[in-house]
Amino acid sequence: MKNDFQVIVIGCGVVGASIARELSRFDVKVAILEKEADVSFGTSKANSGIIHAGFHSTKGTLMARFVVPGNRKFDRLCDELEFPFERRGELMVAFDDNELRILQTYYKMGLDNKVPYMDLIGKERVLEMEPNVNPEVEGALYAPTAGIICPYEYCFSLTSNAQENGVELFLNKKVTWIGKQGNGKFEIETEDGSRFTSDYIVNAAGLYSDEIAKYVGITNFRIVPRKGEEYLLDRRVGKLIHRVIFPCPTSTSKGMLVIPTVDGPVMVGPTARDIEDKDDWATTRDGLKEVFTHAQRMVPSVKTSDIITSFVGLRPAAVGNNGDFIIGTTTVPGFINAAGIQSPGLTASPAIAEHIREVINKEGLRMELKPHFNPKRRRVASKVRHMLENRQYSQYGEIVKKDKTYSKLVCRCENVTEAEIVEAIRDGHTTLDGIKFATRAGTGRCQAGFCTTRVMEILHKETGIPFEQITKKGKGSEIAPYPIKKGGVE
Amino acid sequence: MTKNVDALIIGGGPAGLAAAISLKKNGIDNILIVEREDCLGGILLQCIHNGFGLHRFKEELTGPEYAEKYIEMLEGTTIETMTNTCAIEIVNEENSKTVYLMSEKSGLIEAKTKVVILAMGCRERNRGNIAIPGTRPAGVMTAGLAQKLVNRYGYMPGKEVVILGSGDIGLIMARRMTWEGAKVKAVVELQPYPGGLNRNIAQCLNDYNIPLYLSHTITAIRGNSRITEVDIAPINEYKEPKKEDTFTLKCDSLLLSVGLLPENELSQLAGVNLDRVTGGPLIDTNYMTNISGVFACGNVLHVHDLVDWVSEESEAAGKAAADYIRNQTIQKNKIAVRVGNLVRYALPTVLEPGKPGILSLRVIAPAENTTLYVKADDEIIYKKGHKKIFPSEMQRIEIKEVPQKAKMIHVYLE
Numbered sequence: 001m002k003n004d005f006q007v008i009v010i011g012c013g014v015v016g017a018s019i020a021r022e023l024s025r026f027d028v029k030v031a032i033l034e035k036e037a038d039v040s041f042g043t044s045k046a047n048s049g050i051i052h053a054g055f056h057s058t059k060g061t062l063m064a065r066f067v068v069p070g071n072r073k074f075d076r077l078c079d080e081l082e083f084p085f086e087r088r089g090e091l092m093v094a095f096d097d098n099e100l101r102i103l104q105t106y107y108k109m110g111l112d113n114k115v116p117y118m119d120l121i122g123k124e125r126v127l128e129m130e131p132n133v134n135p136e137v138e139g140a141l142y143a144p145t146a147g148i149i150c151p152y153e154y155c156f157s158l159t160s161n162a163q164e165n166g167v168e169l170f171l172n173k174k175v176t177w178i179g180k181q182g183n184g185k186f187e188i189e190t191e192d193g194s195r196f197t198s199d200y201i202v203n204a205a206g207l208y209s210d211e212i213a214k215y216v217g218i219t220n221f222r223i224v225p226r227k228g229e230e231y232l233l234d235r236r237v238g239k240l241i242h243r244v245i246f247p248c249p250t251s252t253s254k255g256m257l258v259i260p261t262v263d264g265p266v267m268v269g270p271t272a273r274d275i276e277d278k279d280d281w282a283t284t285r286d287g288l289k290e291v292f293t294h295a296q297r298m299v300p301s302v303k304t305s306d307i308i309t310s311f312v313g314l315r316p317a318a319v320g321n322n323g324d325f326i327i328g329t330t331t332v333p334g335f336i337n338a339a340g341i342q343s344p345g346l347t348a349s350p351a352i353a354e355h356i357r358e359v360i361n362k363e364g365l366r367m368e369l370k371p372h373f374n375p376k377r378r379r380v381a382s383k384v385r386h387m388l389e390n391r392q393y394s395q396y397g398e399i400v401k402k403d404k405t406y407s408k409l410v411c412r413c414e415n416v417t418e419a420e421i422v423e424a425i426r427d428g429h430t431t432l433d434g435i436k437f438a439t440r441a442g443t444g445r446c447q448a449g450f451c452t453t454r455v456m457e458i459l460h461k462e463t464g465i466p467f468e469q470i471t472k473k474g475k476g477s478e479i480a481p482y483p484i485k486k487g488g489v490e
Numbered sequence: 491m492t493k494n495v496d497a498l499i500i501g502g503g504p505a506g507l508a509a510a511i512s513l514k515k516n517g518i519d520n521i522l523i524v525e526r527e528d529c530l531g532g533i534l535l536q537c538i539h540n541g542f543g544l545h546r547f548k549e550e551l552t553g554p555e556y557a558e559k560y561i562e563m564l565e566g567t568t569i570e571t572m573t574n575t576c577a578i579e580i581v582n583e584e585n586s587k588t589v590y591l592m593s594e595k596s597g598l599i600e601a602k603t604k605v606v607i608l609a610m611g612c613r614e615r616n617r618g619n620i621a622i623p624g625t626r627p628a629g630v631m632t633a634g635l636a637q638k639l640v641n642r643y644g645y646m647p648g649k650e651v652v653i654l655g656s657g658d659i660g661l662i663m664a665r666r667m668t669w670e671g672a673k674v675k676a677v678v679e680l681q682p683y684p685g686g687l688n689r690n691i692a693q694c695l696n697d698y699n700i701p702l703y704l705s706h707t708i709t710a711i712r713g714n715s716r717i718t719e720v721d722i723a724p725i726n727e728y729k730e731p732k733k734e735d736t737f738t739l740k741c742d743s744l745l746l747s748v749g750l751l752p753e754n755e756l757s758q759l760a761g762v763n764l765d766r767v768t769g770g771p772l773i774d775t776n777y778m779t780n781i782s783g784v785f786a787c788g789n790v791l792h793v794h795d796l797v798d799w800v801s802e803e804s805e806a807a808g809k810a811a812a813d814y815i816r817n818q819t820i821q822k823n824k825i826a827v828r829v830g831n832l833v834r835y836a837l838p839t840v841l842e843p844g845k846p847g848i849l850s851l852r853v854i855a856p857a858e859n860t861t862l863y864v865k866a867d868d869e870i871i872y873k874k875g876h877k878k879i880f881p882s883e884m885q886r887i888e889i890k891e892v893p894q895k896a897k898m899i900h901v902y903l904e
């Protein structure tokens with residue numbers, strides 16, 4: 001039967017995608033329903049991109065349970081899926097005696113969570129490791145296992161690998177109703193009127209996971225968005241820091257961080273403010289001030305004049321559960337939550353996925369490992385790009401001889417060629433933001449001033465989408481919606 | 491593929507074209523212009539309005555017409571042009587330079603050349619550079635991108651428009667979008683004076699009753715898929731928005747015209763030193779940068795408001811480059827040019843004693859009934875009264891002869 005699956009995952013952020021990919025190793029029929037025009041367009045595209053070492057999470061919570069095992073899985077995942085990931089380490093820095101005591105507390109929390117190789121280090125060592133940290137630093141908690149990652153590439157790679165292994169992805173499918181059929185199967189309706197059926201549902205809808213739960217009558221938690229503003233600095237500022245720099249948390253805030261990114265530019269943020277509106281994606285003047293005041297205390301040379309872009313992420317914090325993750329079976333048989341996955345959800349995602357697979361298995365879905373599971377992601381063009389970045393011009397020249405699209409530069413700030421854009425489009429990214437996240441075209445200094453029209457042309461050529469219907473991030477966000485006819489716009 | 495030339499010009503806009511033609515006139519034959527777009531002409535191609543060439547050709551031309559005049563001059567010459575070809579790296583070697591080119595037709599090219607002329611123009615500043623708070627919806631774009639969409643592709647980005655910044659591109663787009671039936675609701679400018687030319691304020695805003703809000707800024711952008719409204723507030727003397735006087739305008743697009751930045755990533759990578767004020771390379775009187783054999787002209791050097799000066803400057807650069815190829819001419823004696831009261835920058839930052847000199851400069855803020863002075867130590871060598879002088883208008887002044895013994899040149903308004 002069409003649209004009938006054994007497991008339907010609702011939501012394709014890092015959590016949904018990890019679960020789908022984990023399930024794709026087995027002979028199970030799986031689909032993902034995602035409301036946006038592309039995957040990772042929720043919280044998973046807008047975060048700090050840190051694979052935390054795990055000393056921040058309180059003992060006994062699900063966060064603490066999944067964060068360290070999650071962290072441990074990233075080497076293998078990166079090897080298989082080839083997303084950018086580097087174990088840079090993190091430093092929680094202290095500036096006075098009180099803060100030095102706080103470091104002790106977190107060191108102990110880290111030990112409880114089995115965070116490996118942590119070290120309490122003195123001033124000299126901190127400054128030797130990170131010369132741009134404020135010289136008034138007194139000491140730091142150092143955790144070398146922390147890493148940095150490109151979060152959306154991680155999500156894209158999980159999704160496309162899951163698809164290669166048989167998972168079906170449905171975009172622009174907002175779940176609006178869930179019921180049960182006589183045979184015990186779930187019936188799911190989406191906004192556009194499509195219907196799906198499944199034996200199991202995994203609720204990985206992030207900010208909206210409370211609403212999805214409500215559709216099956218589960219009302220024991222509510223998701224409050226906790227807003228985080230982040231600011232990216234120009235590449236020209238250089239690599240001010242090599243590791244993630246944390247302040248000592250206060251009772252009200254975990255604090256603003258100075259974060260190296262895998263793409264090079266330094267990022268500062270995030271704020272943490274509980275808000276009401278799940279659609280409030282606005283950065284604010286206050287947020288900017290807060291971020292920079294805090295960040296400058298740790299790394300004095302970060303400046304607002306170097307901001308190249310900014311964004312907001314909304315953490316799905318579960319009220320009624322102390323903000324902890326909500327994971328596992330529910331009062332409705334077959335309906336399984338992976339809800340309220342706020343920070344450190346990115347880090348925990350691989351461990352959550354494995355756990356959810358075990359839960360579904362225990363709930364009665366028999367599954368066998370697929371003999372032909374392919375753990376490797378198929379990627380060509382973006383690999384070739386690295387040759388350009390590393391100035392291996394003669395090797396690059398050889399590739400260009402075979403395929404001319406490698407010599408058509410589309411985004412000159414980030415050296416993205418037509419070959420990469422086409423690969424991203426064929427991979428299912430059909431909005432400008434999606435292509436931007438998949439290829440980096442438009443993320444550089446000129447912020448898409450130059451390449452927008454070129455990407456639009458390629459998108460039109462590849463998919464046939466009329467020029468005026470090409471969007472930034474899905475319906476309603478058309479770039480140039482009005483063709484000019486004689487006599488002006490009507 | 492490899493290539494060997496005497497002069498390689500990066501950028502086929504008016505600067506690159508004029509430099510190439512001048513090189514040719516001055517006896518250099520083996521010249522290559524590379525342009526990353528699919529045709530020559532640079533930013534002129536999207537400027538379909540009038541107002542080009544009044545000084546050069548004594549007639550009012552559109553951008554493409556002006557460009558065409560230069561493109562025609564190339565015909566029948568030995569100047570080679572490659573379009574859809576982007577320079578990706580300049581490597582400086584002892585007696586030559588290697589420029590790596592990525593060409594759509596010919597793939598990766600390693601081009602050896604005696605001189606490089608940087609003529610890459612500029613790009614527009616964008617929202618990130620100015621950090622406007624709010625959401626990141628569709629409909630927010632630079633005025634230049636809107637201009638490209640409208641003039642080269644035939645699509646309108648919106649029907650209810652607000653423009654932030656009163657740079658020339660924004661002003662011209664205000665009129666252009668009005669012509670196409672859009673409603674331009676406001677042009678919002680942080681400074682107490684407009685960023686663009688007075689001529690454009692009159693012809694693009696006043697003639698169409700488009701309100702210009704000076705000393706105002708945008709304090710919020712709203713809308714998630716598409717922009718729906720902006721908050722506009724007057725600013726106080728500390729450039730902080732006055733909350734109580736904020737008002738909201740509904741709109742479906744916001745165009746940014748908040749200035750241009752010379753496009754110098756390539757130059758920087760090659761080790762060219764830049765001026766902090768202009769964002770362009772530091773040059774001597776021969777338009778040569780700190781790397782011998784690398785020259786710069788046009789918008790990559792500093793932002794011009796009139797293309798006529800771009801052409802003139804680039805011809806001079808072309809001639810100097812030709813001299814360098816033939817005689818290895820290098821400016822020997824340099825005296826520093828310093829700017830004083832109300833002058834934002836003057837270019838070049840050095841002059842040559844005993845020689846004539848040309849200075850391009852801009853003032854910091856508008857001024858009335860004032861005099862522009864150039865002094866060599868204590869001696870006044872140039873003086874001109876201005877009833878009104880604006881930052882939007884570049885001044886170009888000629889000094890007949892820089893005194894032999896001068897130690898420093900001083901440029902200021904009084």
Ligand SMILES: Cc1cc2nc3c(=O)[nH]c(=O)nc-3n(C[C@H](O)[C@H](O)[C@H](O)COP(=O)(O)OP(=O)(O)OC[C@H]3O[C@@H](n4cnc5c(N)ncnc54)[C@H](O)[C@@H]3O)c2cc1C
Binds near residue numbers: 039048175212348
């Ligand atoms: C500012 C910030 C910084 C952070 N930094 C870090 C960090 O450094 N390290 C770390 O480990 N974690 C970090 N996090 C947390 C991390 O980003 C999240 O835990 C993680 O992205 C959550 O993933 P998710 O898949 O649960 O949610 P999402 O990515 O939001 O995915 C949910 C998906 O469900 C879809 N959806 C919703 N409703 C429906 C519906 N009705 N029908 C169909 N689809 C629907 C959404 O469109 C969305 O794509 C940070 C979070 C924020 C906000």
Ligand SMILES: Cc1cc2nc3c(=O)[nH]c(=O)nc-3n(C[C@H](O)[C@H](O)[C@H](O)COP(=O)(O)OP(=O)(O)OC[C@H]3O[C@@H](n4cnc5c(N)ncnc54)[C@H](O)[C@@H]3O)c2cc1C
Binds near residue numbers: 788789790795
């Ligand atoms: C919107 C607008 C309106 C204007 N209106 C007027 C007016 O009314 N009257 C007037 O006189 N002047 C006007 N001007 C000013 C005038 O057009 C510019 O000063 C002039 O075009 C600058 O010439 P340029 O050659 O330096 O730069 P550009 O015209 O920008 O040309 C630079 C060229 O270099 C190419 N390039 C850049 N990097 C590379 C690379 N790495 N490899 C290969 N090619 C590269 C670019 O694609 C571009 O074609 C206007 C300018 C703008 C932007």
